Amino acid sequence: MSNFIPLSVPNFCGNEKKYVDDALDGAWVSTSGAKVDEMEACVAQYLHMPRAVACASGSAALHLSALVAGVQRGDEVIVPSLTFIASVNPTTRYVGAEPVFIGCDESACMDPDAVEDFCANHCTLRADGLYDNATGAHVSALVVVHVFGNMADMPRFLDIAQKYRLVLIEDAAEALGTKYTEGPLAGRFAGTMGDVGAYSYNGNKIITTGTGGTLVSNHDDWAVHAKHLSTQAKTDVLQFTHDEPGYNYRMTNIDACLGLAQMELLEGFIAHKTARYEQYRAALDGVKGFRMLPFREGTRSNHWFYSLLLPDRLERDAVIAALHEQKIQTRPVWSLINEQCDYGRNQAFALETAREYRRRIVNIPCSTNLTEQDCARVIDAVLAL
Numbered sequence: 003m004s005n006f007i008p009l010s011v012p013n014f015c016g017n018e019k020k021y022v023d024d025a026l027d028g029a030w031v032s033t034s035g036a037k038v039d040e041m042e043a044c045v046a047q048y049l050h051m052p053r054a055v056a057c058a059s060g061s062a063a064l065h066l067s068a069l070v071a072g073v074q075r076g077d078e079v080i081v082p083s084l085t086f087i088a089s090v091n092p093t094t095r096y097v098g099a100e101p102v103f104i105g106c107d108e109s110a111c112m113d114p115d116a117v118e119d120f121c122a123n124h125c126t127l128r129a130d131g132l133y134d135n136a137t138g139a140h141v142s143a144l145v146v147v148h149v150f151g152n153m154a155d156m157p158r159f160l161d162i163a164q165k166y167r168l169v170l171i172e173d174a175a176e177a178l179g180t181k182y183t184e185g186p187l188a189g190r191f192a193g194t195m196g197d198v199g200a201y202s203y204n205g206n207k208i209i210t211t212g213t214g215g216t217l218v219s220n221h222d223d224w225a226v227h228a229k230h231l232s233t234q235a236k237t238d239v240l241q242f243t244h245d246e247p248g249y250n251y252r253m254t255n256i257d258a259c260l261g262l263a264q265m266e267l268l269e270g271f272i273a274h275k276t277a278r279y280e281q282y283r284a285a286l287d288g289v290k291g292f293r294m295l296p297f298r299e300g301t302r303s304n305h306w307f308y309s310l311l312l313p314d315r316l317e318r319d320a321v322i323a324a325l326h327e328q329k330i331q332t333r334p335v336w337s338l339i340n341e342q343c344d345y346g347r348n349q350a351f352a353l354e355t356a357r358e359y360r361r362r363i364v365n366i367p368c369s370t371n372l373t374e375q376d377c378a379r380v381i382d383a384v385l386a387l
């Protein structure tokens with residue numbers, strides 16, 4: 003009887019227990035504690051940023067991003083339609099703004115041509131910013147998501163953001179460790195190039211703290227403000243005075259212990275994920291009509307999630323069920339966000355590729371402890387479809 007192969011599971015093979023034990027011994031379990039500061043320093047150093055703000059989740063980091071970026075009630079924010087819901091809710095509805103949805107290009111990340119087309123042909127650039135011709139709303143921000151750890155086209159998005167005076171929020175929840183290796187942005191990590199960036203350490207991400215996240219910013223005062231907001235905007239620890247409505251969004255010391263241990267493992271996890279991706283690619287890409295979605299050239303991707311593009315002869319949900327029969331867990335990409343909640347009323351552009359990927363992509367097992375043998379079993383099962 004062969005074993006169940008999960009899609010993506012946490013891997014605690016380092017100092018996790020030791021660090022958590024130390025924290026429990028000292029009873030430092032909540033949002034104060036030295037490990038939270040250490041986690042911030044560790045992530046900041048890894049990303050070559052002056053400061054990192056440890057948050058309760060990636061969603062919290064994204065909500066804080068929209069707040070410190072000054073996205074206002076009634077504003078519009080340009081977001082991708084092919085992403086996890088938490089790219090959108092915290093950066094739009096949480097702050098009273100409305101999304102404008104844009105589809106993806108071949109990379110599965112938001113299509114820069116379609117964003118530029120919206121800004122140039124559906125909006126007017128005034129002295130005080132970009133305005134949507136259809137609604138009259140101020141278009142104040144652009145949320146770029148590095149889908150599945152694949153770098154979005156940052157030179158283009160940086161250019162568009164500057165040209166149309168948009169704040170650029172990077173959702174790098176899935177892309178910790180992804181960086182440019184060539185070109186003018188060589189050495190720059192996903193999440194560190196825009197105005198503000200967010201990472202997630204949820205259970206299925208490349209490293210996990212159970213639930214947690216980080217915010218970084220190229221405006222140091224924004225990062226300082228985000229930390230202030232994440233700790234109830236408290237101005238005096240003795241008198242408990244607060245100067246604005248804040249949030250309980252800080253990471254806990256226990257989660258930071260997990261995070262510090264996981265950060266020690268991150269580069270090894272990336273190497274492992276890259277090797278397994280290459281194993282899949284060599285066996286499946288271009289074989290029997292299957293394709294493996296590539297990661298962007300000129301980057302070192304963290305290879306977080308692998309996307310198998312199905313041939314037209316195969317139906318997605320039947321494939322998922324057939325692999326499940328073989329004890330192999332897979333999943334489709336997300337339902338398009340513009341078709342959910344009440345986002346159907348919002349504008350949406352250039353969705354063809356997003357719809358095609360929604361129909362044809364299956365994410366296949368990619369855990370950081372996936373063995374070569376298990377990977378081979380998945381390959382055999384796929385080729386037998």
Ligand SMILES: *Cc1c(COP(=O)(O)O)cnc(C)c1O
Pocket residue numbers: 059060061062085086088089147173175176201202203204213214215
């Ligand atoms: C996981 C994820 C988030 C949210 O992170 P949480 O830590 O789960 O709140 C946001 N955006 C994307 C693209 C994600 O994959």
